[in-house]
Amino acid sequence: MRKIVIAGNWKMYKTQAETLDFLRHFLGLLSETPDGREVVLCAPFTALGALSKSLHGARVKVGAQNLHWEAEGAFTGEISGPMLRELGVRYVVVGHSERRQYFGETDETVNLRLKAAQAHGLTPILCVGETKQQRDAGETESVITAQIENDLVDVDQTNLIVAYEPIWAIGTGDTCESAEANRVIGVIRSLLKNPDVTIQYGGSVKPANVDELMAQPEIDGALVGGASLEPESFARIVNFQ
Numbered sequence: 001m002r003k004i005v006i007a008g009n010w011k012m013y014k015t016q017a018e019t020l021d022f023l024r025h026f027l028g029l030l031s032e033t034p035d036g037r038e039v040v041l042c043a044p045f046t047a048l049g050a051l052s053k054s055l056h057g058a059r060v061k062v063g064a065q066n067l068h069w070e071a072e073g074a075f076t077g078e079i080s081g082p083m084l085r086e087l088g089v090r091y092v093v094v095g096h097s098e099r100r101q102y103f104g105e106t107d108e109t110v111n112l113r114l115k116a117a118q119a120h121g122l123t124p125i126l127c128v129g130e131t132k133q134q135r136d137a138g139e140t141e142s143v144i145t146a147q148i149e150n151d152l153v154d155v156d157q158t159n160l161i162v163a164y165e166p167i168w169a170i171g172t173g174d175t176c177e178s179a180e181a182n183r184v185i186g187v188i189r190s191l192l193k194n195p196d197v198t199i200q201y202g203g204s205v206k207p208a209n210v211d212e213l214m215a216q217p218e219i220d221g222a223l224v225g226g227a228s229l230e231p232e233s234f235a236r237i238v239n240f241q
């Protein structure tokens with residue numbers, strides 16, 4: 001059975017005070033959320049402690065946005081799996097296109113981070129997706145296939161979420177058509193060994209398009225950037241119909 005997982009990726013937004021303010025509004029909007037939907041907030045490292053404490057007993061799980069592959073060491077500016085676990089983190093985004101594009105992450109480091117997340121009891125959310133240029137050149141399938149194959153070497157597919165995030169749809173308001181997102185996610189599923197892996201769509205998911213996206217048979221959830229920053233809009237997404 002594939003689990004439905006709706007995750008907010010806050011990127012580099014929200015101080016601790018802003019996090020607590022968000023929760024004050026957001027948690028009260030989840031009373032109608034159907035059982036069996038996992039709700040996750042992937043916050044900046046500095047807000048994780050406050051988030052965990054405030055979510056104790058709530059149905060919302062805590063996620064981080066990256067981790068290093070070593071448990072400790074001389075890696076200035078990095079954060080490890082055990083450090084995240086201590087803060088009550090359960091999920092971690094790995095290989096987001098912004099990490100690949102701006103911080104030099106490669107399939108090799110993404111693979112190391114995925115294995116480290118699993119070794120420390122975290123569920124990684126692996127992001128894959130093509131650029132506009134690659135899509136226009138007809139390379140979507142080959143790009144996705146290479147990412148999945150290289151990133152998942154020796155990765156346990158029983159503790160994994162994949163997010164299909166076409167780069168041209170991120171932060172642009174230019175959502176991938178739901179049928180096309182469904183098609184590419186079907187391609188990703190055909191590349192996986194475990195048919196039960198949850199595969200999310202991400203890229204300009206909004207209250208106005210979430211119902212249609214989630215009605216697609218291959219789409220098991222959403223990874224939401226901008227629209228997860230505001231309690232009402234993220235609650236509407238979590239409570240999709």
Ligand code: 13P
Nearest residue numbers: 009170171203204225226
């Ligand atoms: P937006 O929802 O702002 O397009 O961001 C998507 C994303 O990158 C989530 O990881």
